[in-house]
Amino acid sequence: MTRTRAIGFALTALAALAALALPAVLVAGQSDADTAKAIGTPASADEPQRVTIPSIGVDSPLLRLARDQAPPPEKGMTAGWYTASAMPGRPGAAVITGHEAADGRAVFRDLRKLAAGDTIEVKRGDGKLLRFTVTATETVGRAAAFPTGKVFGTTGERALRLVTCTGDRDARGHPVRNLIVYATLRA
Template identity: 55%
Template structure:
Protein backbone atom coordinates (compact mmCIF):
# COMPACT_ATOMS: atom_id res chain seq x y z
CA UNK A 1 0.00 0.00 0.00
CA UNK A 2 1.21 3.50 -0.76
CA UNK A 3 1.37 5.92 2.19
CA UNK A 4 -0.46 8.40 -0.04
CA UNK A 5 -4.21 7.70 -0.14
CA UNK A 6 -5.34 6.56 -3.60
CA UNK A 7 -7.69 8.84 -5.55
CA UNK A 8 -11.25 8.00 -6.65
CA UNK A 9 -13.02 8.97 -9.87
CA UNK A 10 -13.39 12.69 -10.35
CA UNK A 11 -12.35 14.89 -13.35
CA UNK A 12 -14.67 15.61 -16.27
CA UNK A 13 -13.67 15.45 -19.95
CA UNK A 14 -16.07 16.55 -22.73
CA UNK A 15 -16.35 14.41 -25.87
CA UNK A 16 -18.59 14.50 -28.93
CA UNK A 17 -21.29 12.27 -27.43
CA UNK A 18 -21.30 14.15 -24.08
CA UNK A 19 -19.72 11.42 -21.97
CA UNK A 20 -19.12 12.12 -18.30
CA UNK A 21 -15.73 11.14 -16.93
CA UNK A 22 -14.91 10.91 -13.25
CA UNK A 23 -11.64 10.36 -11.37
CA UNK A 24 -10.67 8.22 -8.27
CA UNK A 25 -10.15 9.88 -4.84
CA UNK A 26 -10.04 8.71 -1.28
CA UNK A 27 -11.38 12.09 -0.20
CA UNK A 28 -15.02 13.05 -0.37
CA UNK A 29 -15.56 14.19 -3.94
CA UNK A 30 -17.34 17.37 -4.91
CA UNK A 31 -17.50 19.62 -7.92
CA UNK A 32 -15.00 22.07 -6.43
CA UNK A 33 -12.21 19.58 -5.81
CA UNK A 34 -9.36 19.15 -8.27
CA UNK A 35 -8.35 15.51 -8.00
CA UNK A 36 -5.84 14.36 -10.60
CA UNK A 37 -5.56 10.78 -11.78
CA UNK A 38 -7.34 8.41 -14.10
CA UNK A 39 -10.94 8.26 -15.17
CA UNK A 40 -14.09 6.18 -15.24
CA UNK A 41 -16.69 7.09 -17.84
CA UNK A 42 -20.46 7.28 -17.76
CA UNK A 43 -22.72 8.53 -20.57
CA UNK A 44 -25.47 11.03 -19.97
CA UNK A 45 -29.03 9.97 -20.71
CA UNK A 46 -30.23 11.64 -23.88
CA UNK A 47 -33.50 13.53 -24.03
CA UNK A 48 -34.55 11.08 -26.72
CA UNK A 49 -34.18 8.09 -24.43
CA UNK A 50 -35.29 9.61 -21.13
CA UNK A 51 -38.92 9.43 -20.03
CA UNK A 52 -40.82 12.34 -18.44
CA UNK A 53 -39.22 11.57 -15.06
CA UNK A 54 -35.71 11.26 -16.54
CA UNK A 55 -35.49 7.52 -15.92
CA UNK A 56 -35.89 6.33 -19.50
CA UNK A 57 -39.21 4.66 -18.59
CA UNK A 58 -42.37 5.45 -20.60
CA UNK A 59 -44.91 7.64 -18.83
CA UNK A 60 -47.17 5.63 -16.56
CA UNK A 61 -44.87 2.60 -16.37
CA UNK A 62 -43.84 1.17 -13.02
CA UNK A 63 -40.35 2.34 -11.95
CA UNK A 64 -37.64 -0.29 -11.72
CA UNK A 65 -36.92 -1.83 -8.33
CA UNK A 66 -33.90 -0.11 -6.78
CA UNK A 67 -31.01 -2.20 -5.44
CA UNK A 68 -30.38 -1.83 -1.70
CA UNK A 69 -27.89 -4.56 -0.75
CA UNK A 70 -24.88 -6.20 -2.43
CA UNK A 71 -23.36 -9.54 -1.38
CA UNK A 72 -20.37 -11.36 -2.87
CA UNK A 73 -19.81 -14.33 -0.59
CA UNK A 74 -16.62 -15.50 -2.29
CA UNK A 75 -14.73 -12.33 -1.33
CA UNK A 76 -16.57 -11.40 1.86
CA UNK A 77 -18.50 -8.39 0.55
CA UNK A 78 -21.80 -7.51 2.21
CA UNK A 79 -22.69 -3.87 1.65
CA UNK A 80 -25.70 -1.61 1.51
CA UNK A 81 -26.01 0.28 -1.76
CA UNK A 82 -26.31 4.04 -1.85
CA UNK A 83 -27.62 5.90 -4.88
CA UNK A 84 -25.14 7.76 -7.07
CA UNK A 85 -26.23 10.35 -9.59
CA UNK A 86 -24.40 13.24 -11.21
CA UNK A 87 -22.67 16.21 -9.62
CA UNK A 88 -23.58 19.72 -10.75
CA UNK A 89 -20.60 19.72 -13.11
CA UNK A 90 -21.81 16.51 -14.77
CA UNK A 91 -19.36 14.14 -13.09
CA UNK A 92 -20.58 10.89 -11.58
CA UNK A 93 -21.02 10.92 -7.82
CA UNK A 94 -19.03 8.43 -5.76
CA UNK A 95 -19.43 7.22 -2.17
CA UNK A 96 -17.77 9.67 0.26
CA UNK A 97 -14.51 8.49 1.82
CA UNK A 98 -16.11 8.13 5.25
CA UNK A 99 -18.47 5.56 3.70
CA UNK A 100 -15.69 3.57 2.10
CA UNK A 101 -17.28 0.26 3.09
CA UNK A 102 -20.47 1.17 1.21
CA UNK A 103 -20.81 0.61 -2.54
CA UNK A 104 -23.03 2.72 -4.76
CA UNK A 105 -25.41 2.18 -7.67
CA UNK A 106 -25.18 4.65 -10.57
CA UNK A 107 -28.83 5.59 -11.16
CA UNK A 108 -28.13 6.89 -14.67
CA UNK A 109 -27.75 3.30 -15.85
CA UNK A 110 -30.06 0.32 -15.63
CA UNK A 111 -31.34 -1.09 -12.35
CA UNK A 112 -29.91 -4.56 -11.66
CA UNK A 113 -32.16 -7.15 -13.26
CA UNK A 114 -33.51 -4.75 -15.89
CA UNK A 115 -32.36 -4.90 -19.50
CA UNK A 116 -29.17 -2.91 -19.86
CA UNK A 117 -25.95 -2.36 -17.95
CA UNK A 118 -26.25 -1.77 -14.20
CA UNK A 119 -23.13 -0.18 -12.73
CA UNK A 120 -21.92 -0.39 -9.13
CA UNK A 121 -18.97 1.72 -7.95
CA UNK A 122 -16.90 1.24 -4.81
CA UNK A 123 -13.62 2.34 -3.30
CA UNK A 124 -10.60 0.03 -3.07
CA UNK A 125 -9.03 2.03 -0.23
CA UNK A 126 -9.65 5.45 1.30
CA UNK A 127 -7.73 7.60 3.78
CA UNK A 128 -9.60 5.64 6.46
CA UNK A 129 -8.17 2.30 5.29
CA UNK A 130 -9.36 -0.62 3.18
CA UNK A 131 -12.75 -0.22 1.55
CA UNK A 132 -15.61 -2.31 0.20
CA UNK A 133 -13.95 -3.39 -3.07
CA UNK A 134 -10.48 -3.93 -1.62
CA UNK A 135 -10.54 -7.64 -2.54
CA UNK A 136 -12.47 -7.30 -5.80
CA UNK A 137 -9.29 -8.14 -7.71
CA UNK A 138 -9.46 -11.69 -6.30
CA UNK A 139 -12.93 -12.47 -7.64
CA UNK A 140 -13.09 -15.49 -9.95
CA UNK A 141 -14.99 -16.19 -13.14
CA UNK A 142 -18.26 -17.90 -12.23
CA UNK A 143 -18.51 -16.22 -8.81
CA UNK A 144 -22.00 -15.34 -7.61
CA UNK A 145 -23.03 -11.73 -7.03
CA UNK A 146 -26.30 -11.29 -5.15
CA UNK A 147 -28.30 -8.07 -5.12
CA UNK A 148 -31.42 -7.51 -3.02
CA UNK A 149 -33.80 -4.82 -4.20
CA UNK A 150 -36.31 -2.62 -2.39
CA UNK A 151 -39.13 -5.04 -3.17
CA UNK A 152 -37.45 -7.87 -1.28
CA UNK A 153 -36.32 -9.85 -4.33
CA UNK A 154 -32.80 -11.26 -4.47
CA UNK A 155 -31.19 -11.26 -7.91
CA UNK A 156 -28.11 -13.30 -8.80
CA UNK A 157 -25.42 -12.52 -11.35
CA UNK A 158 -22.53 -14.71 -12.49
CA UNK A 159 -19.10 -13.21 -13.13
CA UNK A 160 -18.10 -13.68 -16.76
CA UNK A 161 -14.76 -11.91 -16.64
CA UNK A 162 -12.61 -9.10 -15.28
CA UNK A 163 -10.54 -6.44 -16.96
CA UNK A 164 -7.88 -4.02 -15.75
CA UNK A 165 -7.73 -0.91 -17.92
CA UNK A 166 -5.77 2.30 -17.95
CA UNK A 167 -7.87 5.19 -16.71
CA UNK A 168 -6.75 7.09 -19.79
CA UNK A 169 -8.42 4.55 -22.10
CA UNK A 170 -11.50 3.54 -20.13
CA UNK A 171 -13.86 1.47 -22.36
CA UNK A 172 -16.94 3.65 -21.97
CA UNK A 173 -19.10 1.98 -24.60
CA UNK A 174 -18.23 -1.53 -23.42
CA UNK A 175 -19.16 -0.72 -19.83
CA UNK A 176 -22.09 1.67 -20.19
CA UNK A 177 -23.29 1.05 -23.74
CA UNK A 178 -26.81 -0.08 -24.58
CA UNK A 179 -27.51 -3.81 -24.47
CA UNK A 180 -30.60 -6.01 -24.45
CA UNK A 181 -28.96 -8.29 -21.89
CA UNK A 182 -29.35 -7.97 -18.13
CA UNK A 183 -25.77 -7.28 -17.12
CA UNK A 184 -23.84 -5.91 -14.18
CA UNK A 185 -20.53 -4.05 -13.96
CA UNK A 186 -18.51 -3.43 -10.79
CA UNK A 187 -15.81 -0.75 -10.92
CA UNK A 188 -12.98 0.22 -8.57
CA UNK A 189 -9.40 1.53 -8.71
CA UNK A 190 -6.52 -0.83 -9.37
CA UNK A 191 -2.92 -1.08 -10.49
CA UNK A 192 0.31 0.66 -9.63
CA UNK A 193 0.54 4.18 -8.25
CA UNK A 194 1.89 7.14 -10.14
CA UNK A 195 4.33 9.66 -8.67
CA UNK A 196 1.48 11.50 -6.93
CA UNK A 197 0.12 8.33 -5.33
CA UNK A 198 -2.82 7.89 -7.70
CA UNK A 199 -3.69 4.40 -9.01
CA UNK A 200 -3.31 4.41 -12.77
CA UNK A 201 -5.87 1.73 -13.62
CA UNK A 202 -9.46 0.70 -13.07
CA UNK A 203 -10.64 -2.84 -12.39
CA UNK A 204 -13.92 -3.76 -14.09
CA UNK A 205 -15.88 -6.90 -13.23
CA UNK A 206 -18.44 -8.08 -15.79
CA UNK A 207 -21.39 -10.26 -14.80
CA UNK A 208 -24.65 -11.50 -16.32
CA UNK A 209 -27.99 -12.41 -14.74
CA UNK A 210 -27.99 -16.03 -13.54
Protein backbone atom coordinates (compact mmCIF):
# COMPACT_ATOMS: atom_id res chain seq x y z
CA MET A 1 0.00 0.00 0.00
CA THR A 2 1.41 3.39 -0.94
CA ARG A 3 1.84 6.09 1.70
CA THR A 4 -0.88 8.22 0.07
CA ARG A 5 -3.37 5.33 0.07
CA ALA A 6 -2.53 4.48 3.70
CA ILE A 7 -3.12 8.09 4.77
CA GLY A 8 -6.37 8.17 2.79
CA PHE A 9 -7.51 4.90 4.38
CA ALA A 10 -6.64 6.17 7.88
CA LEU A 11 -8.53 9.43 7.30
CA THR A 12 -11.58 7.54 6.00
CA ALA A 13 -11.55 5.23 9.03
CA LEU A 14 -11.14 8.20 11.37
CA ALA A 15 -14.06 10.01 9.72
CA ALA A 16 -16.25 6.91 10.07
CA LEU A 17 -15.41 6.60 13.78
CA ALA A 18 -16.11 10.30 14.32
CA ALA A 19 -19.50 9.95 12.61
CA LEU A 20 -20.42 7.11 14.97
CA ALA A 21 -19.26 8.92 18.12
CA LEU A 22 -20.47 12.43 17.28
CA PRO A 23 -24.14 12.05 18.35
CA ALA A 24 -23.14 10.86 21.83
CA VAL A 25 -20.55 13.61 22.19
CA LEU A 26 -23.04 16.27 21.12
CA VAL A 27 -25.62 15.12 23.64
CA ALA A 28 -23.10 14.71 26.47
CA GLY A 29 -21.48 18.07 25.77
CA GLN A 30 -24.68 20.10 25.73
CA SER A 31 -25.10 23.01 28.06
CA ASP A 32 -28.03 23.00 30.48
CA ALA A 33 -29.90 25.34 28.11
CA ASP A 34 -29.56 22.80 25.30
CA THR A 35 -30.42 19.61 27.20
CA ALA A 36 -34.13 19.89 26.42
CA LYS A 37 -33.28 19.30 22.75
CA ALA A 38 -32.06 15.75 23.40
CA ILE A 39 -35.17 13.61 23.32
CA GLY A 40 -34.75 9.89 23.89
CA THR A 41 -31.03 10.13 23.18
CA PRO A 42 -29.14 9.21 26.35
CA ALA A 43 -25.53 10.34 26.53
CA SER A 44 -24.48 6.95 27.90
CA ALA A 45 -25.81 3.41 27.85
CA ASP A 46 -27.00 3.50 31.47
CA GLU A 47 -28.88 6.80 31.20
CA PRO A 48 -32.67 6.55 30.95
CA GLN A 49 -34.24 6.76 27.51
CA ARG A 50 -37.98 6.11 28.14
CA VAL A 51 -40.52 5.96 30.92
CA THR A 52 -43.57 3.73 30.69
CA ILE A 53 -46.44 3.51 33.19
CA PRO A 54 -48.77 0.79 31.88
CA SER A 55 -51.64 1.41 34.34
CA ILE A 56 -52.15 5.00 33.11
CA GLY A 57 -51.02 4.68 29.49
CA VAL A 58 -47.75 6.64 29.72
CA ASP A 59 -45.04 5.81 27.19
CA SER A 60 -42.64 8.72 26.73
CA PRO A 61 -39.10 9.36 25.60
CA LEU A 62 -37.10 11.35 28.14
CA LEU A 63 -35.62 14.79 27.76
CA ARG A 64 -32.33 15.46 29.58
CA LEU A 65 -33.00 18.30 32.04
CA ALA A 66 -30.99 20.45 34.43
CA ARG A 67 -32.36 20.46 37.99
CA ASP A 68 -34.28 23.73 37.65
CA GLN A 69 -35.72 22.94 34.23
CA ALA A 70 -39.07 21.48 33.26
CA PRO A 71 -39.98 20.08 29.88
CA PRO A 72 -40.89 23.03 27.65
CA PRO A 73 -44.65 23.60 27.19
CA GLU A 74 -44.50 22.52 23.55
CA LYS A 75 -43.18 19.13 24.78
CA GLY A 76 -46.14 18.55 27.12
CA MET A 77 -46.44 14.90 26.10
CA THR A 78 -42.76 14.26 26.91
CA ALA A 79 -41.28 13.60 30.35
CA GLY A 80 -37.79 14.64 31.43
CA TRP A 81 -35.06 13.16 33.62
CA TYR A 82 -33.05 15.47 35.87
CA THR A 83 -29.45 14.68 34.98
CA ALA A 84 -28.30 15.96 38.39
CA SER A 85 -30.35 13.22 40.06
CA ALA A 86 -29.30 9.58 40.33
CA MET A 87 -29.21 7.26 37.35
CA PRO A 88 -32.29 5.04 37.52
CA GLY A 89 -31.34 1.70 39.05
CA ARG A 90 -28.36 3.04 40.97
CA PRO A 91 -28.43 3.99 44.66
CA GLY A 92 -30.07 7.37 45.09
CA ALA A 93 -33.21 9.08 43.86
CA ALA A 94 -33.68 9.38 40.10
CA VAL A 95 -36.16 12.18 39.37
CA ILE A 96 -38.43 12.34 36.32
CA THR A 97 -40.82 15.23 35.73
CA GLY A 98 -43.64 15.91 33.32
CA HIS A 99 -46.64 18.14 32.80
CA GLU A 100 -50.24 17.65 33.80
CA ALA A 101 -52.77 19.76 31.85
CA ALA A 102 -56.31 20.85 32.60
CA ASP A 103 -57.31 19.83 29.07
CA GLY A 104 -55.80 16.36 29.52
CA ARG A 105 -53.08 16.74 26.88
CA ALA A 106 -49.97 16.10 28.95
CA VAL A 107 -47.74 13.14 29.71
CA PHE A 108 -48.55 12.98 33.46
CA ARG A 109 -52.24 13.94 33.20
CA ASP A 110 -53.28 10.78 35.08
CA LEU A 111 -50.34 10.52 37.49
CA ARG A 112 -52.71 11.13 40.43
CA LYS A 113 -54.33 7.74 39.63
CA LEU A 114 -51.18 5.83 40.63
CA ALA A 115 -51.29 3.89 43.88
CA ALA A 116 -48.94 1.79 45.97
CA GLY A 117 -48.02 -1.38 44.08
CA ASP A 118 -48.32 0.09 40.56
CA THR A 119 -45.41 -0.41 38.14
CA ILE A 120 -43.23 2.23 36.50
CA GLU A 121 -40.75 1.07 33.86
CA VAL A 122 -37.62 2.94 32.83
CA LYS A 123 -35.75 1.83 29.71
CA ARG A 124 -32.04 2.65 29.61
CA GLY A 125 -30.00 3.55 26.55
CA ASP A 126 -28.61 0.01 26.41
CA GLY A 127 -32.14 -1.44 26.26
CA LYS A 128 -32.19 -2.71 29.86
CA LEU A 129 -35.65 -2.35 31.41
CA LEU A 130 -35.86 -1.34 35.07
CA ARG A 131 -39.13 -1.94 36.93
CA PHE A 132 -40.03 0.24 39.90
CA THR A 133 -42.92 -0.24 42.31
CA VAL A 134 -44.89 2.74 43.60
CA THR A 135 -44.59 2.97 47.38
CA ALA A 136 -46.41 6.27 48.07
CA THR A 137 -47.73 9.51 46.64
CA GLU A 138 -47.73 12.97 48.15
CA THR A 139 -49.41 16.24 47.19
CA VAL A 140 -47.91 19.48 48.47
CA GLY A 141 -49.00 23.07 47.98
CA ARG A 142 -46.69 25.02 45.68
CA ALA A 143 -46.74 27.92 48.13
CA ALA A 144 -45.41 25.56 50.82
CA ALA A 145 -41.79 24.47 50.81
CA PHE A 146 -41.17 21.75 48.24
CA PRO A 147 -39.79 18.63 50.00
CA THR A 148 -36.44 18.91 48.21
CA GLY A 149 -34.59 16.68 50.66
CA LYS A 150 -37.22 13.95 50.41
CA VAL A 151 -37.32 14.08 46.61
CA PHE A 152 -33.67 14.74 45.68
CA GLY A 153 -31.90 13.80 48.92
CA THR A 154 -29.35 11.08 49.45
CA THR A 155 -30.74 7.61 49.92
CA GLY A 156 -29.24 4.15 49.82
CA GLU A 157 -32.35 2.90 48.01
CA ARG A 158 -32.57 2.58 44.25
CA ALA A 159 -35.43 5.04 44.13
CA LEU A 160 -37.48 6.82 41.51
CA ARG A 161 -39.47 10.03 41.98
CA LEU A 162 -42.05 11.31 39.49
CA VAL A 163 -43.03 14.96 39.88
CA THR A 164 -45.77 17.05 38.27
CA CYS A 165 -47.89 20.10 38.99
CA THR A 166 -51.53 19.40 39.78
CA GLY A 167 -54.72 20.68 41.36
CA ASP A 168 -56.74 23.84 41.09
CA ARG A 169 -55.37 26.70 39.01
CA ASP A 170 -54.33 30.13 40.23
CA ALA A 171 -55.36 33.39 38.54
CA ARG A 172 -52.68 32.89 35.89
CA GLY A 173 -53.83 29.34 35.15
CA HIS A 174 -50.95 27.57 36.88
CA PRO A 175 -51.59 24.54 39.12
CA VAL A 176 -51.29 25.29 42.83
CA ARG A 177 -49.91 21.93 43.97
CA ASN A 178 -47.14 19.44 43.20
CA LEU A 179 -47.77 15.71 43.04
CA ILE A 180 -44.85 13.44 43.89
CA VAL A 181 -44.84 9.70 43.28
CA TYR A 182 -42.29 7.65 45.25
CA ALA A 183 -41.11 4.28 43.90
CA THR A 184 -38.34 1.76 44.49
CA LEU A 185 -36.58 -0.68 42.18
CA ARG A 186 -37.96 -4.21 42.33
CA ALA A 187 -35.47 -6.73 43.64
